[in-house]
Amino acid sequence: MPKIVDHEKQKQIVAEAAIRVIKREGIEQATVRNIAKEANLSVGSLRHYFSTQSELYAFTMNFVSERVKQRIKRMNFDGPPIVVIKNLLKEFIPLNEETRVEMEVWLAFTTKALVDPYLQPLSEKVYEELKFVMSYIIEKLIQNGLTKPHINQDLETDRLYALIDGLAMHIIMHPDKISSDQVDLIIEHHLQTLCK
Amino acid sequence: MPKIVDHEKQKQIVAEAAIRVIKREGIEQATVRNIAKEANLSVGSLRHYFSTQSELYAFTMNFVSERVKQRIKRMNFDGPPIVVIKNLLKEFIPLNEETRVEMEVWLAFTTKALVDPYLQPLSEKVYEELKFVMSYIIEKLIQNGLTKPHINQDLETDRLYALIDGLAMHIIMHPDKISSDQVDLIIEHHLQTLCK
The missing domain is CATH 1.10.357.10 (Tetracycline Repressor, domain 2)
Known part of the structure; x- marks a missing residue:
């Protein structure tokens, strides 16, 4: 049986990793490489979810914005x-x-x-x-x-x-x-x- | 006769180059390498004026702050x-x-x-x-x-x-x-x- 990966859930895990990196080291250190490492993913796997750094950033910003709205x-x-x-x-x-x-x-x-x-x-x-x-x-x-x-x-x-x-x-x-x-x-x- | 370089003047030239890079490409691109290039200096020469990137940043921020005060x-x-x-x-x-x-x-x-x-x-x-x-x-x-x-x-x-x-x-x-x-x-x- 193939491994089922929840695409949206995985993107959220990456966003949470990005937030931790930004918080700890600042936006300049929030590279695809560093975020992938924080999320325990290879750079290749991360690119499967976000093809560019900007896409990853946009998703993370939206994720934060939604969290505020829910609260x-x-x-x-x-x-x-x-x-x-x-x-x-x-x-x-x-x-x-x-x-x-x-x-x-x-x-x-x-x-x-x-x-x-x-x-x-x-x-x-x-x-x-x-x-x-x-x-x-x-x-x-x-x-x-x-x-x-x-x-x-x-x-x-x-x-x-x-x-x-x-x-x-x-x-x-x-x-x-x-x-x-x-x-x-x-x-x-x-x-x-x-x-x- | 040795070439006389005004140390303070040279630091200001570097600060102005840093400002142009930040303005054009954002702070993440304001690396020592990119600022040196913008100022037409080698990375080695730039390190003669600022031993770290933070030192360069601090000088530039101070330079901007003084300019506001003068105005x-x-x-x-x-x-x-x-x-x-x-x-x-x-x-x-x-x-x-x-x-x-x-x-x-x-x-x-x-x-x-x-x-x-x-x-x-x-x-x-x-x-x-x-x-x-x-x-x-x-x-x-x-x-x-x-x-x-x-x-x-x-x-x-x-x-x-x-x-x-x-x-x-x-x-x-x-x-x-x-x-x-x-x-x-x-x-x-x-x-x-x-x-x-």
Whole structure:
């Protein structure tokens, strides 16, 4: 009986190996050779799943993005709007080991997408997805009559998005310079300044 | 008569070559070999100036940081405070080719510093320098009686800093998604929400 290999499952195992290599040694060391070694595969076998390094990277970035979405779907959305929104926004900031690894991978990939046209569409997709979340948050605040009058939805979406990504980057780059409590306070304060 | 080589000048030439390689091909291609080639030097000659790749990277990051400081020193600080501050903040956002290249190099280096302990101190230094600018801005607004009452200086410093770095990152990564005019509006609006 031939050995049955679950193609999709095997790709996920490779993606997890890629994440470990990026986390440990940085994106420059995340070569096909090193990822294959980490996944206990030959370079030839790995090429069976991903014909190029860019393809492997794109799959891994998508894998991380899906993991974030699944976690958000499992969240509890009961409670005061500002607390619920704050908790949702904190899912995009590396405040624990799991989200930290995800954000490092995202940052490494997005940086690489700058010079790799193959990764650009996925990088745009992830950008748009997160922008949609920000836009949805501002819209819900407005619709529920919680915001100050004359609020500019587009501007507040872009401002919130930049704030969240900036906080995320500061925590990734300089984890000892800004604490989880400070992030909490900043987000809560920002939401309060938008509201009555 | 022996050939006189200005050691410091030569290091700057190498840094400029490194910037061009990073800009064109990304940080992974910014190897000692490729940078030497770009600078028309042999790998051996380049090692005369920088004994390791990390040393070369650190020098280049410092070179970029000094260039930003020099440009800010030449700025005109006359005019209404919010306009002056907005123009100062815009120096840290890649709105033209010069600042764009600087920010790409900064992002590439900061990302690399995550896995290169040699680059970490310089990455911290650049972080602290920019945080000092943000803190100075908030302090001046408060001292000049422009801000709303009960403003929290530390929190507003961190919030402004995250906003500016987030905007910078969005412009680097997705230049067609957010315009220079939008950045202008967001910064001006943010400053206005801090003020009376």
